[in-house]
Amino acid sequence: MNPLLELLTRSWADILMATWQHVYLSLGSVALGALVAVPLGIWLSSRQNIARVVLSIAGTIQTIPSLAFFGFTLPVLGIGVLPAMVVLFLYSLLPILRNTYTGIREVPGELIEAGRGMGMNDRQLLFMVKLPMALPVIMAGIRISSVYIISWATIAALIGAGGLGDLIWGGMNVYDIWLILAGTIPAALLALLASFILGRLEKAVTPRGLRST
Template sequence: MSPIFELLATRWPEISVALWQHIYLSMGSVAFGILISVPLGIWLSSRDKTARMVLGVFGAVQTIPSLAFLGFVLPVLGIGTLPAMTVLFIYSVLPILRNTYTAIKEVNPALLEAGTGMGMTARELLFMVKLPMALPVIMSGIKISTVYIISWTTFSALIGAGGLGDLIYGGMNVYDLGLIVAGTIPAALLAILAGSILGRLERAVKPRGLR
């Protein structure tokens, strides 16, 4: 057996608990990000001035190092799952919001004119024309956000939220390479798996004529 697989098998009880915590933190944060970003992106698509301001704010937030951000929320939210998911949620917003806004804005005007000529209401245009055409780009934003958040979730261990970061930082503290590898490999595989699944979904939702 490969030393790496032997290591993972030996550490599996610890890895399985940390992996579940990692999935819960990262996927939960991205789910909240989708719930906020997609409706907000749609709303901003008809409000260019407000959109520039909102995207600028989230863009500025994205430049704040994650460790510094954790330091900002600790005095308010304490330690544990809540502050970790709050920070991860905020980081998840920009790629989804930007892609949603851009995708809705760039829907072919000819399609919208055709829909309007057929008597479609604004709601029908949104759900029957704009969103189907924009969905592949929105999915691309969700994929980018998910992969990033899975990686950044390792920082959650620093404030007692758990996840695979527990193994990585625990290994660094005691100079145990095995612990570091036991945390790093599952995190990398999880990011690859999530990216692959969401990439397939992105291709699946693309309108037939655009494939």
């Protein structure tokens, strides 16, 4: 029997558990990132000077090597799921925040003026004009963030957070290529699946008049 198939047959329960942990870590972090970054991006869209500072800070966080970042959290948060989700949450912010800010800022001025001409207030303009127009760009940011976080979550295994990284690092420790593949293949499939599903959602929320462009 193929060694990979033999491993899957013998350890399918462990692989399913690691996959679930990986999904929980990744999508939980992205969901929290979206809950923070989308409202913050909307708020920053009318405050350019503050936006430059906040986006610079988020960009700086993105440049910190993931292994070092996980290490920084150990003295404060210890090991396990909590520090992993904190780091992944911080990593998830920039794509969503930047796309939300850009999407709101790039809503055509004539549409906003038309809304004002119809008597809309700022709240109505936001929910009836700006957000529907910016939603495809926001969803693109969430999609990008999700793919990044699914890959970075494998490193979280080094601080005891579990996930598919446990299989990858365990395979590296014992020089077992099949164990490495048992963690790598599901992680890659999760990233592809997340990209596909969120890409379809991105298309679904695009106003019909913009789909051809």
